């Protein structure tokens with residue numbers, strides 16, 4: 001299974017903010033959409049960073065209440081790791097585990113076409129494992 005199969009099931013909706021927006025705006029998007037990260041876009045619509053709930057926690061620890069006066073660009077991660085729709089899901093899972101992040105924007109021919117989360121990856125792996133069990137059970141019952 002590939003990243004494309006996850007996007008086919010979950011759709012290609014992408015929630016974004018810009019680096020100059022207040023952190024409180026990004027937090028409001030995370031809460032309203034029930035997601036863990038938003039992609040930060042520059043003025044050309046390219047990926048400038050990623051901002052996740054983990055960044056809020058770290059910033060609260062570092063800056064205390066002053067975190068709410070910050071801009072997204074002050075707290076986001078700038079070096080964003082992306083993937084392509086053709087990549088196998090197992091590889092993405094390994095990458096998320098090794099690099100300790102739970103969100104990966106999907107980029108095709110220079111254009112962002114979706115975001116996959118660790119939740120999407122786990123859901124897909126469970127479905128795959130279940131399909132294998134069902135096929136083996138059917139084979140044994142023949």
Ligand code: AMP
Pocket residue numbers: 036037050051052053054055076077079080081082100101102103104105
């Ligand atoms: P997460 O586990 O996705 O909440 O993110 C943990 C940390 O990794 C945060 O500092 C995020 O900004 C950062 N992060 C999340 N996704 C990515 C990514 N695809 N590439 C680089 N950093 C990321």
